[in-house]
Amino acid sequence: MTQMTMVQALNAGLRRAMENDPKVLLMGEDIGPLGGVFRVTDGLHKDFGDLRVIDSPLAESGIVGTAVGLAMRGYRPVLEIQFDGFVYPAFDQIVTMVAKHHYRSGGITRMPMVIRIPYGGGIGAVEHHSESPEAYFAHTPGLRVLTPADAAEAYVTIQQAIASDDPVIYLEPKRRYWDRAEVDEVSAISGSPWTSRVLRRGSDVTLVGYGPMVRTCLEAADAAAEDGVSCSVIDLRSLSPLDVEPVADDVRRTGRCVVVHEAPVVLGVAAEVSAQVTEQCFFHLEAPVQRVGGAFLPYPPNRYEKHYLPDVDRVLDGIDRSLAT
Amino acid sequence: MTQMTMVQALNAGLRRAMENDPKVLLMGEDIGPLGGVFRVTDGLHKDFGDLRVIDSPLAESGIVGTAVGLAMRGYRPVLEIQFDGFVYPAFDQIVTMVAKHHYRSGGITRMPMVIRIPYGGGIGAVEHHSESPEAYFAHTPGLRVLTPADAAEAYVTIQQAIASDDPVIYLEPKRRYWDRAEVDEVSAISGSPWTSRVLRRGSDVTLVGYGPMVRTCLEAADAAAEDGVSCSVIDLRSLSPLDVEPVADDVRRTGRCVVVHEAPVVLGVAAEVSAQVTEQCFFHLEAPVQRVGGAFLPYPPNRYEKHYLPDVDRVLDGIDRSLAT
């Protein structure tokens, strides 16, 4: 076990994937000598060279589009989009090419590709550097969507994403980049990343989050416990496919559910979780599923973000709303 | 009152908007002498000339991006994206520029723009010509999203969209392009398009649809009536803002709700309607909100579409599922 930040864990995971499979290569803006603006690829260019760690021209559609061709030729490209707000120029390649290619080829051509995107707010960044675009991708058949909640998860799931023969949108919660956790670099990687993780069992309310909000949910569960409210905490981890079963199982016990994310609530992932949980647990629910998330506005200037982003108090408020019914 | 197809109604509405306001101009691929691949702009280039009906180069980001500049200069561009599947190259301009500009300018610069997109399936088209991308736009703060269900609606709402000082994604249900209705070209235009329309009141189930599915819902309501099930039918019409209140009001009476669309169910508009209706009518619901829509796959080759697309039988099945609880 090694103490690592999430950045270090991702770096180690990428390195291991590259060592294990010569077809794995990295491409993105500033990922070479600079090591990426967050240093996730630090040292990899030095050790794997120009052919496997490619500093690209400034063109996101170009990055994803050429990766499609590399995948057709048998490579496994792992791409870095520098920030959430810059993935949109590549949106066409992602939703019409990457997502559909295996389907439209009749199963003949695979598209193993990982598109890493640092996402979410909370770091006081300028515009376009704090967005949560996950719903766009989770609504798109053909893509898989993963988001790690901590360094240990990041180390494992980045490797599983790279090993997947389907394309994976890999969303890295940038405000958790510098959080530390114990990472197991020794054991063989096992288990499926496409499942929700039950982190804590409680009896009163089921709290559901993913990515940056998992820590917030755990802290909220602690705070609620002090008020005598016992919460389960579930990390969705995979946003496509969603694994709602463990949530539904838990809700069948607690009767209450609060889903938390940073993205706007309207048509956010919580809408789908709410609909599915309600479909599956209709007679067990004692209150409607509560959603805690972003208001319907573009990500505001960062001096507003402490109000815009869900925090422990906002989650507690969601719990209160649930308990009030 | 004049009998018109939806194509004719849109054409007449565009013509009237251009006559009323010299700042309105049209841009898109093949909208000039050809009149658009669906002939929605037929005759407008001849009558309004090159400066107001602009055949653009083949570049969707270019179309939307230059329209942003035109809007900054005081124009009201009405754009045509040739087919749903070709809007994605413009996605960046739409979600990062068009949607956000008024906000980021601190309210100083408006972005009055209409982006017309023929959408949906059912016409036996080739790939990329049958998609339903509405959830991407409805999840994006800053955009408004409208979709007409028939020719009369189209005539009025296209003009209202053009008159709006906010940007509007205007989704035209291409399978209903050739349906006829009575259009009132004489009366002054009134009423707000940003509301749901209650088309029929029933007592057992509330059916909710929009765009191409409104006719399907009406037909399903007829069929259900023959089986003795009385359905309300509500056309959402505006997908941003959503107007869930009339749906919730109705569900408080019927206790049951079925929401229908062509787009994939996962994170489709029905997910949001389901979540909101459940939040608002929790104690009135006798069954969970049922969703009828596309399966989680890219739009399939068109010989599958009769199975892929919701039709009267699929809606009836949704009603049955609702009644079975």
Add this chain to the structure above:
Amino acid sequence: MNEDVVRLLSPEGERIEHEDYPLEADHDQLRAMYRDIVLARRTDVESTALQRTGELGLWCPVLGQEGVQVGAAHAMRSHDYGFTTYREVGMFQVRGVDPVELLHLYRGISHASWDPREVGLGIFTIVIGSHALHSVGYAMGIQRDGADDAVLSCFGDGATSTGDVHEAMVFASVFSAPVVFLVQNNQWAISVPVTRQARAPLSVRAAGYGMPSVRIDGNDVLAGLAVTRAALDRAREGGGPTFIEAVTYRRGPHTTSDDPTRYRDDGEVEHWASLDPLDRLRRYLEAEGAIDEEFTARVAAEAEGLGERLRAAIRGMEDPEPLGMFDHVYVEPHRQVQADRAAMQDYLASLELR
């Protein structure tokens, strides 16, 4: 046609020598190219007819552009790889894509159905321009493999306006990718003339990327062969990308849904008919004594047979099983697709019970 083009065969079928593009006229290959044009044309005519009778949803006629398509495809080696548009019937013919596969697609049975590895030709996308990037990525893969293959990337004049084609040129040039861009400038993008995409000849774009370019007569199969071959060889030897603009003309409608009378004159079409690529090749081969009546009759008969085969294939084409639409969304099982498939299966069973 702008005369500033590489041309090895005049419209009258006379051989023109060009110092940069010497070409040994191998009669077997010339005959093969003749046959390929005739068969591609047959596929085109037959498919258009099948669309008119309602058997196909759509067809994209190629008439007039087969010269450069067949010439360029013949320039490819078997390990080379091509990316095309929907209009590349000549390419499909040469690379061995069975036209029945195209019928599947335009009938709506599949989005594509050939194995790109078998024919060395990717399935095409209708989204204009986006495959230019795939071509470059594929070529970057070749580089990384250390192979001496090369990629031929075909698109239209309209496509050159897209951001993706630009980004493809940027990536190709800065990485020296072994790719040849072949633009078929057929003067139109549906109803929009090439003057709405560019103020200068398209080939001039290449210099901005530090990339050499050639403008060729797109109705001259020999120019297509010689210039493309030279460019592919340059690419495979590490010389980097080349840009070829083939000046040609789309004599038919954009697709069977199009009505070109709304935007262009018949005169233009007639002029280009007089520059037909097959006519000039036949004249040349006849003058060379490379073909005779027996040969042309044999090819004509083969084309007849192809036509019959296509008509028969259509008659035998059944609609796919509904649950087939759930196949291949993902490689590995995906919970949502499985659930939706199961629900559809139950639903279909319930319909049968009714």
Add this chain to the structure above:
Amino acid sequence: MNEDVVRLLSPEGERIEHEDYPLEADHDQLRAMYRDIVLARRTDVESTALQRTGELGLWCPVLGQEGVQVGAAHAMRSHDYGFTTYREVGMFQVRGVDPVELLHLYRGISHASWDPREVGLGIFTIVIGSHALHSVGYAMGIQRDGADDAVLSCFGDGATSTGDVHEAMVFASVFSAPVVFLVQNNQWAISVPVTRQARAPLSVRAAGYGMPSVRIDGNDVLAGLAVTRAALDRAREGGGPTFIEAVTYRRGPHTTSDDPTRYRDDGEVEHWASLDPLDRLRRYLEAEGAIDEEFTARVAAEAEGLGERLRAAIRGMEDPEPLGMFDHVYVEPHRQVQADRAAMQDYLASLELR
């Protein structure tokens, strides 16, 4: 620096005549440009310092690029309109954007806060390249108004790789829009050298669109003035777009978060320091007798005052009221925003009750 550039002022401050770009040296304007560089530089230094002390979240240093920025901005008429990147402090200075507005932005209080109509300069976007299209659309609007204004569209070397910049060049050229593209080739896009964006000088791109281009010394304020003025005049007279590549250098880090030691040598930076735009302008003006010590002292004092004003402004900057974030999402009321605002208001009230 590549010597194949238009230069009217040598690094030593000597005036060079250029037959295409005669320039009447108006001392008042020259002094104004000197002052603008000094003040822009002060804004830059002061803001960098404010970032270092934690008052600003970020800053994008401009050091080294003020020459072309100030020269080009001085070429604009008051009704002309400019689109810039984040790094255009020289432009902001000349057009009259109060630097306090920039502090608001980088402190995270607003995304932008000046009125573009007042200064004739759009608010900038960080999304690289996308405003090139806005520039062209704005210019198309000028055309439709029948006005004789022109647009100056500024972006970096990295931006030239984006699809949007390409599409902007296509639209500008085929519609003959009155726009001038000004690329500040500062050799780097964060850590990526311009050789990763282009194999040829960027200015060569223009010919592919049938657009004239000029390559200028970007550290020469006079070249910036004369060449941009000629291009803007050509645009306003209906001559269509022009592409200017200003060869310059980003001497500081990309932003205050950047660490350039990871990817480039100090030697390069020192070389470019010797080509400083302010030094050469001062030498020239001194030799001309256009400025004296009194003048430079007065400008220095003004810069001191500006620095103080910025520091004072920061001290007075309060965080905005939470509910302000709901303003201006839409022009007309939007049900969802209203509901979310009301919910937030209730929530904030409930927190106070606790």
